[in-house]
Each structure stands twice: as structure tokens, then as C-alpha cells.
Amino acid sequence: MEMKRFVGQVAVVTGAAGGIGKACALRFAQEGANVACLDMALERNQATAQECRSSGVEALALTCNVTDPDSIKAAVSDTLAAWGHVDILVASAGIYTGSPLVEVPLKQWQRLIDINLTGVFLTNQAVAPLLMGQRSGSIINISSMAGKTSWPASAEYSAAKSGVIGLTRSVAMELAPFGATANAVCPGNTVTDMVQNVAGIIGGRDGVEVAEWLRLRAADCPMKRMAEPWEIAGVVAFLASNDSRYLTGQAIEVDGGMVMS
Numbered sequence: 001m002e003m004k005r006f007v008g009q010v011a012v013v014t015g016a017a018g019g020i021g022k023a024c025a026l027r028f029a030q031e032g033a034n035v036a037c038l039d040m041a042l043e044r045n046q047a048t049a050q051e052c053r054s055s056g057v058e059a060l061a062l063t064c065n066v067t068d069p070d071s072i073k074a075a076v077s078d079t080l081a082a083w084g085h086v087d088i089l090v091a092s093a094g095i096y097t098g099s100p101l102v103e104v105p106l107k108q109w110q111r112l113i114d115i116n117l118t119g120v121f122l123t124n125q126a127v128a129p130l131l132m133g134q135r136s137g138s139i140i141n142i143s144s145m146a147g148k149t150s151w152p153a154s155a156e157y158s159a160a161k162s163g164v165i166g167l168t169r170s171v172a173m174e175l176a177p178f179g180a181t182a183n184a185v186c187p188g189n190t191v192t193d194m195v196q197n198v199a200g201i202i203g204g205r206d207g208v209e210v211a212e213w214l215r216l217r218a219a220d221c222p223m224k225r226m227a228e229p230w231e232i233a234g235v236v237a238f239l240a241s242n243d244s245r246y247l248t249g250q251a252i253e254v255d256g257g258m259v260m261s
């Protein structure tokens with residue numbers, strides 16, 4: 001049976017032009033929400049919004065850089081002008097970089113922290129007051145299994161993803177008295193542009209072909225495969241639904257059993 005849990009609601013999704021963010025935008029649209037798609041990649045973001053509309057909802061493609069507070073404010077204000085409220089925020093915009101610790105250029109560290117951690121902080125800061133004001137709603141921040149465990153040559157990525165978990169806990173504490181929730185989702189390797197990029201960076205350094213690196217990482221997983229983006233979006237949608245109103249401040253692994261705690 002098709003579920004339509006978000007009819008009349010408004011979802012704001014960052015990183016909506018690709019991978020996990022796109023899958024979340026489409027899932028909320030399929031379930032009846034109007035969707036504001038925020039991303040820097042103009043054309044791919046417009047394509048996501050267009051796909052959302054094919055579910056019969058309204059969607060906006062808003063060009064937004066999550067490191068820029070003015071750009072986020074403008075996107076939230078365009079969203080409010082269109083629909084008057086925000087019920088769901090998914091913060092999925094992110095990048096991957098990684099080098100052995102002693103080789104990480106300061107600029108590389110700062111750029112990743114800006115996008116993957118400060119970008120989540122800024123979007124949460126822009127949307128949280130709206131949820132408090134209406135005394136409902138959900139924030140879902142996309143962390144990573146790298147936020148709970150790590151591997152070599154991923155200092156900035158792991159630091160940012162652990163940071164997202166800590167940030168989410170504090171946001172959850174502030175939202176809780178208002179009946180709104182904040183949770184993090186920690187995906188394992190998921191079939192998106194990013195995982196191809198990761199395979200190129202790490203595989204390239206270790207002398208392993210991209211296809212072989214991807215095969216090895218799938219083999220590492222207890223489920224012997226990577227996630228599809230819609231499998232992450234399904235958990236994100238649950239965290240925005242009425243079935244999870246007493247679930248807050250958690251960092252939920254969606255990784256085929258890679259990290260268990």
C-alpha cells in the first residue's frame with residue numbers, strides 16, 4: 001500500500017541535486033510533501049525539482065551554498081513565501097576529501113569542515129526557530145558511519161561527521177520542549193557520485209582501480225553490497241513521520257551492519 005504521510009507538509013532538502021539528498025526529496029514528494037530542493041548544482045537541482053513535481057506536489061529548485069548564511073536565509077525565505085511553513089529539514093549537502101594526516105592541507109580541512117559541519121549548523125540554525133514556533137517538525141542531518149568509526153586518511157571527513165552527531169544531539173535538546181525532533185542518519189557506502197569520488201581518491205592512492213575498490217568495500221559489508229540512496233531515504237522519511245515522535249537525539253546507522261553499537 002502506498003503511504004502518503006506528508007500531505008500538506010513542506011520539506012527542505014540540502015544536497016538535493018544528487019545521491020541521498022535527491023532520493024530524500026523524491027521520497028517526500030511521493031508521500032505528498034511540497035519540497036524545496038537546495039543545491040549549488042543548478043541544472044541537476046532543477047531536474048530533481050521537476051521529478052518531484054511528477055508526484056503531483058509543488059517543488060522549488062533553489063540555488064544555495066550551505067556555507068553561506070545569506071544564501072540559506074534567502075532559500076528559507078523563498079520557501080516560506082511559497083508555502084508559509086517548514087516541517088522537515090534534511091541536511092545532506094556534503095563532499096569527501098581525504099589525505100594521510102600529515103599531508104592534509106589546512107585549506108582542504110577548512111573547506112570540508114565548512115561544507116560538511118558548518119553547513120549543517122547553519123541550515124539547522126535557520127530552520128530550528130520555525131519548528132519551535134509551530135511546535136512540531138523534524139530535522140534529519142546526514143552524518144556517516146565515519147562519524148562513529150574511522151579509517152586512515154579521513155581526518156577531516158570523520159571529524160566533521162562526528163561533529164554532526166554532537167551538533168544534532170544539542171539541537172535535539174533545544175527542540176525537545178517544543179515537540180520537534182532532530183536525529184542524524186549514518187549511511188554506510190551508498191551508490192552515489194560521492195562513493196565513486198571516494199573510490200577514485202582512496203583507490204588512486206592505494207593503487208586500486210575504482211571498480212575493484214567498490215567491489216572490495218561491498219565485500220566488507222555484512223550484507224555484501226552497498227546501499228541504494230532510496231534505502232537511506234526510507235529511514236529519513238521514518239524519522240520525519242508520526243511513527244517517530246518520541247525518537248530524538250539519535251545517530252542511526254543505515255549501513256548493512258558495518259558498525260554496530
Ligand SMILES: NC(=O)c1ccc[n+]([C@@H]2O[C@H](COP(=O)([O-])OP(=O)(O)OC[C@H]3O[C@@H](n4cnc5c(N)ncnc54)[C@H](O)[C@@H]3O)[C@@H](O)[C@H]2O)c1
Pocket residue numbers: 014015016017018019020021038039040041064065066067091092093094095115119142143144145186187188189190191192193194195
Ligand atoms: N555516498 C556515500 O557512500 C555516503 C556515505 C555516508 C554518508 N554520506 C553523506 O551523505 C550526504 C550526501 O552524499 P551523496 O553520497 O548523496 O553525495 P553526492 O555528491 O551525490 O551529493 C551531494 C550533493 O551536495 C551538493 N553540495 C556540495 N557542496 C554544497 C554546498 N556547499 N552547498 C550546497 N550543496 C552542496 C552537491 O552539489 C551534491 O548535489 C553527504 O553528507 C555525505 O557525506 C554519503
